[in-house]
Amino acid sequence: MSSEEVKVEGACPTDEVRIGVYVCHCGLNIAGVINVKEVVEYAQKLPNVVSAKEYIFMCSAPGQDLIREDIKKCKLNRVVIAACGPEMHEPTFRAVLEEAGLNPYVLEMVSIREGSSWVHYEDPEAATEKAKDMVRMAVARARNLEPLEKMSGEVKQRALIVGGGIAGLASALDLAERGFEVHIVEKKPVLGGHAARMGQLNVEGRKVSGKDLVDYLVKKVKDNPNVHIYTNAEVTKVDGSIGNFTITVKLKPRYVNDKCTSCGKCVEVCPVTAPNEYEYGIGERKAIFLPFEGAYPNQYVIDPETCTFCGKCVEVCPEGAINLDEKEKEITLEVGGIILATGHDPYEPPVGEYGYGLSPKVITLHQLKRLLSEDGPTKGELVIDGKRPRNIVFISCVGSLGTTPNANQYCSRMCCSASLLEALHIKEKYPDAQVFFVHKDVRTYGKDENLYWKAIDNLVKFVRFEESPKVTVGKGEVKVEVEESTIQERLVIPADLVVLVTGMEPPKEIEELRSLFKVGCGGDGFLKEAHLKLNPVESLTGGIYLAGTATGPKSIAESIVAGSAAAAKAASLLSKDTIEVEPIVAVVDEDKCSGCGICVSICPYGAISLEKKEDGTRVSKVDPMLCQGCGTCGAACPSAAIQQNSYKDKQIIPQILAVFER
Amino acid sequence: MSKPKVALYWCASCGGCEEATVDLTERLFDLVEAVDIVFWPIAMDFKREDLEKMEDGSIDIAIINGGIRFEEHEEMVKLLRRKSKIVIAYGSCAHLGGIPGLANAYPREEILKFAYEEAPTVINQDRVRPMKKTTVDGMEFELPDFLEYLKPLDEVIDVDYYIPGCPPTPDLTWEAVSKLLSGEIPPKGHVFGSDKSLCHECPLNETKPDEIKLEELKRPHQVVLDRSKCYLTQGVLCMGPVTRGGCEALCIKGGMPCTGCFGPLEGVYNQGAKALSFLASVIDIEDEEKYREMLEKLGFDPIGWFFRYSLAKGMIYRKKGDGE
Numbered sequence: 001m002s003s004e005e006v007k008v009e010g011a012c013p014t015d016e017v018r019i020g021v022y023v024c025h026c027g028l029n030i031a032g033v034i035n036v037k038e039v040v041e042y043a044q045k046l047p048n049v050v051s052a053k054e055y056i057f058m059c060s061a062p063g064q065d066l067i068r069e070d071i072k073k074c075k076l077n078r079v080v081i082a083a084c085g086p087e088m089h090e091p092t093f094r095a096v097l098e099e100a101g102l103n104p105y106v107l108e109m110v111s112i113r114e115g116s117s118w119v120h121y122e123d124p125e126a127a128t129e130k131a132k133d134m135v136r137m138a139v140a141r142a143r144n145l146e147p148l149e150k151m152s153g154e155v156k157q158r159a160l161i162v163g164g165g166i167a168g169l170a171s172a173l174d175l176a177e178r179g180f181e182v183h184i185v186e187k188k189p190v191l192g193g194h195a196a197r198m199g200q201l202n203v204e205g206r207k208v209s210g211k212d213l214v215d216y217l218v219k220k221v222k223d224n225p226n227v228h229i230y231t232n233a234e235v236t237k238v239d240g241s242i243g244n245f246t247i248t249v250k251l252k253p254r255y256v257n258d259k260c261t262s263c264g265k266c267v268e269v270c271p272v273t274a275p276n277e278y279e280y281g282i283g284e285r286k287a288i289f290l291p292f293e294g295a296y297p298n299q300y301v302i303d304p305e306t307c308t309f310c311g312k313c314v315e316v317c318p319e320g321a322i323n324l325d326e327k328e329k330e331i332t333l334e335v336g337g338i339i340l341a342t343g344h345d346p347y348e349p350p351v352g353e354y355g356y357g358l359s360p361k362v363i364t365l366h367q368l369k370r371l372l373s374e375d376g377p378t379k380g381e382l383v384i385d386g387k388r389p390r391n392i393v394f395i396s397c398v399g400s401l402g403t404t405p406n407a408n409q410y411c412s413r414m415c416c417s418a419s420l421l422e423a424l425h426i427k428e429k430y431p432d433a434q435v436f437f438v439h440k441d442v443r444t445y446g447k448d449e450n451l452y453w454k455a456i457d458n459l460v461k462f463v464r465f466e467e468s469p470k471v472t473v474g475k476g477e478v479k480v481e482v483e484e485s486t487i488q489e490r491l492v493i494p495a496d497l498v499v500l501v502t503g504m505e506p507p508k509e510i511e512e513l514r515s516l517f518k519v520g521c522g523g524d525g526f527l528k529e530a531h532l533k534l535n536p537v538e539s540l541t542g543g544i545y546l547a548g549t550a551t552g553p554k555s556i557a558e559s560i561v562a563g564s565a566a567a568a569k570a571a572s573l574l575s576k577d578t579i580e581v582e583p584i585v586a587v588v589d590e591d592k593c594s595g596c597g598i599c600v601s602i603c604p605y606g607a608i609s610l611e612k613k614e615d616g617t618r619v620s621k622v623d624p625m626l627c628q629g630c631g632t633c634g635a636a637c638p639s640a641a642i643q644q645n646s647y648k649d650k651q652i653i654p655q656i657l658a659v660f661e662r
Numbered sequence: 663m664s665k666p667k668v669a670l671y672w673c674a675s676c677g678g679c680e681e682a683t684v685d686l687t688e689r690l691f692d693l694v695e696a697v698d699i700v701f702w703p704i705a706m707d708f709k710r711e712d713l714e715k716m717e718d719g720s721i722d723i724a725i726i727n728g729g730i731r732f733e734e735h736e737e738m739v740k741l742l743r744r745k746s747k748i749v750i751a752y753g754s755c756a757h758l759g760g761i762p763g764l765a766n767a768y769p770r771e772e773i774l775k776f777a778y779e780e781a782p783t784v785i786n787q788d789r790v791r792p793m794k795k796t797t798v799d800g801m802e803f804e805l806p807d808f809l810e811y812l813k814p815l816d817e818v819i820d821v822d823y824y825i826p827g828c829p830p831t832p833d834l835t836w837e838a839v840s841k842l843l844s845g846e847i848p849p850k851g852h853v854f855g856s857d858k859s860l861c862h863e864c865p866l867n868e869t870k871p872d873e874i875k876l877e878e879l880k881r882p883h884q885v886v887l888d889r890s891k892c893y894l895t896q897g898v899l900c901m902g903p904v905t906r907g908g909c910e911a912l913c914i915k916g917g918m919p920c921t922g923c924f925g926p927l928e929g930v931y932n933q934g935a936k937a938l939s940f941l942a943s944v945i946d947i948e949d950e951e952k953y954r955e956m957l958e959k960l961g962f963d964p965i966g967w968f969f970r971y972s973l974a975k976g977m978i979y980r981k982k983g984d985g986e
Contacts (some may be wrong), residue, residue, distance in 0.1 A: 598874065636940045636943040640936075
C-alpha cells in the first residue's frame with residue numbers, strides 16, 4: 001500500500017489536490033547545510049505538487065507575497081512549507097493562506113531547520129536527503145488535509161475565585177479594579193487563609209504582620225462593589241467550559257447573622273470546647289467562636305460538628321443574632337473564568353516524628369508563630385509548659401527535602417526565612433535565649449538573605465545535618481541529637497523547646513478539588529501548571545487559572561505575584577465577548593463508538609463524557625470548547641472511533657508510509 | 663437452475679472451524695439443501711485432482727480456514743482462488759493468522775530446531791529433519807515445505823470477505839452464508855460481525871463506570887471474577903474494547919474475559935498495539951518501579967495477551983533469524 005492509496009474513508013480524491021511546496025533558506029540556517037535547489041527539484045516531481053519554490057526568508061513580506069501569488073496563480077488547495085518548526089510561524093503562514101482565499105488549516109509546516117540542517121550540519125548531503133524525505137512525508141500528509149472552521153463561544157465576563165487567602169484576595173482585587181465582577185468562595189468562615197495568622201513578616205526590617213496585609217486587601221476587596229464574598233461556602237458542581245461555566249455553590253449555615261456585634265456573651269455560656277484550628281491546635285475554642293480577632297467577616301460562627309445545639313447562646317445574645325435553625329443554601333454563579341487559589345495545608349508531622357505530639361515542648365513553626373503573635377493565644381509571650389524556654393532548637397526541613405518518609409522531595413521555600421525571622425524575634429525579645437538552627441540547608445534566598453547574616457550576628461547557632469536529627473523525649477526532658485556534618489561531631493542539645501520548621505503540603509481535599517474542576521495534579525500532589533515556566537498560572541483546562549500555594553510552596557510575596565498574574569491571564573479572557581477555539585479537536589464517530597469509556601478515563605481535560613442514547617447504549621461525546629487537541633483519546637480509542645481534526649489516520653498513516661517510499 | 667457451488671478447505675488450523683461448520687446442526691441440512699458442496703476434504707472424499715478438473719470460476723463460494731504455513735496451503739488456496747467467484751477467509755487463522763501465527767515470534771530455523779531436536783520429549787540423535795524430497799527404496803517422496811512464516815490468507819490470495827472468530831459462531835456463519843446466497847452482497851473486504859466493539863453488545867457494559875482507573879492487573883486465574891461487573895474494571899485484561907463484536911459476548915457470558923478473536927475494527931491498523939495503548943491509558947500507577955513490580959507479579963506476556971490472534975497481521979511482526 002502506498003501513501004497515495006491509503007484506504008480511508010473520506011480521503012480527498014487525488015486528482016483534485018493541488019499542492020504548493022515552499023522551501024525556505026532561513027538565511028544560512030537551512031541553505032548553509034541543505035542543498036535547497038535539489039529539495040525544490042525533488043518536490044516538483046512529487047505527486048500532486050503543482051508548484052515548488054525557494055526563497056531566502058519565506059516568513060518575510062516578499063516571501064509571503066510569493067506564496068500568496070502562487071496560491072492564486074496555480075489554484076493551489078494545499079500548501080507545504082519546509083522551513084522552521086510550526087511554533088513560531090504557523091500563525092504567520094496560516095494568515096497568508098487566509099489572505100489568499102484558502103482555508104488556513106490546509107497548511108502543513110515541515111521543520112527541515114530543527115529536524116535536519118541544525119542537527120546534521122556536519123553531513124550536508126545526508127541533511128539534504130533527509131530534507132527530501134521530510135518534504136515527501138509532508139506532501140503525503142498534506143494531500144488529505146481538510147479545511148476546518150474555527151469554533152467560537154460566548155464569554156461571561158465574570159470570574160469565580162476559589163479561596164479567600166492572600167493569593168485569592170490579590171487576584172480578586174486586580175480583577176475587580178479592572179471592572180470585572182468577581183465572586184470569592186471561601187470554605188472557611190473567614191477570609192485571609194494562613195497569611196492572616198502568620199505573625200510577623202520580613203518586610204525590609206519593618207514590623208509588618210501577615211494580618212496587616214490581609215486587612216489591607218480585605219478592606220479594598222470588601223469596599224469594591226464588583227466583589228461578592230461568600231465565606232463558609234463550597235463549590236459543589238462545575239459545569240460548562242472556558243468562557244461559560246455554571247458553578248453551584250453551597251452556602252453552609254453560619255447560625256449567626258450580621259447583627260452580631262462580637263460582644264462575646266455567647267462564648268461565655270457555650271459549654272462545648274474543641275482544639276482551636278485557627279491557632280494551629282494551640283489552646284481551645286468554643287463551639288461558637290470568632291476564628292480570630294479582627295477577622296472578616298467580624299462575626300461569630302457556630303461549628304456544627306462540635307455544637308450540641310443546646311441553645312444557651314441564643315438565650316444570652318442581646319442582638320438576637322443567633323438562629324440555630326438556619327439551613328444550608330445553594331446558589332449558582334455564571335462565570336467565564338475561574339481562579340483556583342485553594343492554598344495548602346501546613347505539613348503536620350505524624351505523632352512521634354521528631355518527638356511531635358509526645359511533649360508540649362515540641363511544636364511546629366506555625367504554632368510558634370501563633371505564640372509569638374500579639375494577637376495569639378499568649379498575646380505574644382513565649383511560654384511553654386508554664387515556663388519561658390531558654391534553649392530553643394529549630395529543626396528545619398520537616399516535611400521538606402525528603403528528610404522523612406512523608407516529606408515533600410523539595411524545599412518549601414518560605415520556612416527558612418520564616419523561622420530565622422522568629423529566631424531573631426526571640427533573640428530580640430529574650431536576649432538570654434540560646435537559639436540553635438539545626439538545618440539540612442539554609443535557603444533564605446533573594447531579599448531574605450539579610451536574615452541569615454543577621455541571625456549569625458545575633459549568635460543564632462547554626463548546626464548542619466545530613467542525616468536527620470533524633471529527638472528524644474524523656475521525663476520532662478527533651479534532647480536533640482545530631483551529627484554535625486561540618487565539624488563531623490555528634491552533638492546532644494538539651495532543649496526547652498523544639499520548633500519543627502514545617503513546610504507545606506497539598507490540602508487534604510485536593511483530590512475532590514481536582515476532579516471537581518478537572519485540573520491535573522503533579523507528582524507532589526499540588527495542582528499542576530499548564531507549563532511550569534511558560535504558563536505557571538494556567539491549568540491544563542482552558543479558563544481555569546491557578547494562584548498562590550495551590551501549585552506548590554510559595555512565600556507570601558510569591559503568592560501575591562501569582563494571584564496578580566492569574567488575574568491578568570483571566571482578564572485577557574474575560575475582556576473578550578467571544579472566544580475562538582482551535583478546530584483541531586477530537587471528533588467521535590458515533591457509528592463506530594461502542595461506549596467503552598476508555599477515552600473518558602484518560603482525557604486530561606475532562607472534555608469527554610458518555611451520553612446515553614435512546615436505545616440504552618452509550619456513546620462518547622467531546623466538548624470542543626474543552627478539548628485541547630492533545631490526541632490522547634484518538635490514540636487510545638480501541639475502535640478507531642475518535643479521530644482528531646488535522647491528525648486523522650488518513651493524514652498520519654500516509655505520512656508514515658511515505659517514510660519508506662524513496 | 664443449478665444450486666450454487668460451495669467449496670470448504672482448511673489450511674494451518676486446529677479443526678475447530680470445521681467443527682463450527684458442523685455446529686450449524688440442523689441448519690447444515692438447509693445448507694446442503696441449498697448448495698452443492700463440491701469440495702470438502704475433511705468431510706467428503708474429494709481429491710486435489712477433482713478440484714483441478716473444475717472450470718475456473720465455477721465455484722460460487724470458497725470458504726477457507728487456517729493460516730498459510732506450508733507450500734501445499736499456498737498451492738491449494740491459489741487453486742481455489744482461481745476456481746472460485748467469492749473467497750471467504752473463515753475464522754481467526756485465515757483472517758489474522760490466529761494462534762498458529764504466534765509462531766511468527768520465532769524464525770523458521772528456531773522452530774524446527776526446537777521441534778525436532780530440543781523439545782524435552784524429543785529423542786532424535788541423528789537430528790533427522792523432515793525434508794522436501796527424500797528417496798526410500800528407490801522411490802522418491804515429496805513433502806510440502808514449511809514456509810518461513812505463517813501468513814493470513816489475504817497475504818497469499820485476494821480475499822473477498824472475512825468471517826472472524828476462533829471459531830466463528832454458528833449464527834454468524836449462517837448469517838454470512840445466507841446473506842451471500844440470497845444475493846445480499848456486502849462491499850468487498852467486508853468483515854462479518856458488528857461494526858462496533860464488543861463492549862457495545864456486552865451485557866456488562868452498563869456496569870462500567872464513566873472513568874476506568876486500574877491500580878492492578880490480574881490474570882483470570884488470579885482472581886474470582888464477579889460475573890455481574892465489567893471484567894476490565896475488576897483489573898482483568900478484557901480485549902472487548904479493541905475487538906469487533908458480533909460473537910454474542912459468549913466468553914463474557916461464560917465468565918471469561920474477551921481474548922480478541924474477532925480481530926480489530928475497521929480503521930484499527932494493529933489490534934495488539936491498540937490494546938496495549940488503551941490498557942496503558944487506564945492503568946493508574948505513576949511510579950515506574952511499582953509498575954514493574956505489578957507486571958512482574960502478573961507474569962506479563964504482551965504477545966500472548968494482545969496479539970493472541972493477530973500477531974501475523976500486524977505491521978511489524980516477523981522476527982528475523984541470524985543471516986536471514
